[in-house]
Amino acid sequence: MPDLAARARTLTDLHTAPEILVLANVWDVVSARVVAATDGVRALATASHSIAATFGYEDGENIPLDLHLDMVGRIVAAVELPVSMDMEAGYGDPGETARRAIERGVVGGNLEDRMQPLDDAVAAVEAVLRAGRxxxxxxxLNARTDVFVQAPRDADRGRLVDEAIRRGRAFLDAGAPVVFVPGVVAREEIVALADALGPRRLTVISVPRYSLPARELEELGVARVSTGPFTQRVALTALQDATAEIVAGGVLPESTRTLN
Structure with missing residues (x-):
């Protein structure tokens, strides 16, 4: 078993450093090894959506927790970098799920609030942190609030920002080092969140066609940007495009590299 305390300290330092932490989410051993071997990669994060899809399950805690944890453990064992697990909403017992993840070598994780009452969401954050201690x-803990992803299309964006700040501050006060606000891509909203939560406290997800470049997010004080299910979709897009080309009478891409 690796030195978990050292890996946790490394992951903490990566979130608080002046340079933004960029995480290309992984979903199995081969994707983890390819990402870990890429220049500039300093940590890994799993994507629950992608792991579920790998086994034929829909996202949203439909994959059995034992199966989910087994894949995460395999990823941890295959790399030397700190690994953060997407724990979804904690499978009904965030503290116990975190404990089991830590047993497999995980040193960080996402936890969704799913817009449950704030006191309950804070209690879940505290349970995960207690499992770490x-x-x-x-x-x-990358404490996630689903304010934006659960909001209707016509919701008042200013009110959503205010609610994300309210919930995010509560998670920080409970001890979470960073707050994850998926669904935020507009510069002015990111600035408002980063200013209210503090420098290197906000994490966001990179969304194709909509998100700001990582270097700009760094300038705005964002601690971390991840990719969620989108890296798996990049891989699957390449697979489908290559398949279509060869089925149509062509050849595989000349740029193909031996990565496994």
Whole structure:
């Protein structure tokens, strides 16, 4: 078993450093090894959506937790970098799920609030952090609020920003080092969140065609940008495009590299 406390400290330092932490989410051992071997990669994060899809399950805690944890454990064992797990909403027991993830070598994780009452969401955050302390590590919790992803299309964006700030501050006060606000891509909303939560406290997801470049997010004080299910979709897009080309009478791309 690797030195979990050291890996947790490394992951914490990567979130607080002046340079933004860029995480290309992975979903199995081969994707983890390819990403980990890429220049500039300093940590890994799993994507629950992508792991579920790998086994034929829909996102949203439909994949059995044992199967999910087994894949995450395989990823941890295959790389030398700190690994953060997407724990979804904690499978009904965030503290226990975090404990089991830590047993497999995970040192950080996402936890969705799914817009449950704030007191309950804060209690879930506290349970995960307590599981880390019980294991002797400072678990790097990326406390996620679903304010934007659950909002209707016609919702008042200013009110959503205010609610994300309210919930995010509560998670920070409970001890979470960073707050994840998926669904935010507009510069002015990111600025408002980063200013209210503090420098290197906000994490966002990169969305194709809509998100700001990582270097600009860094300038705005964002701590971390991840890719969620989109990296798997990049891989699947390349697979489908290559398949269509060869089925149509062509050849595989000349740019294909031996990565496994």
């Amino acid at each position: 019980d294991a002797g590590i400072d678990f790097v």
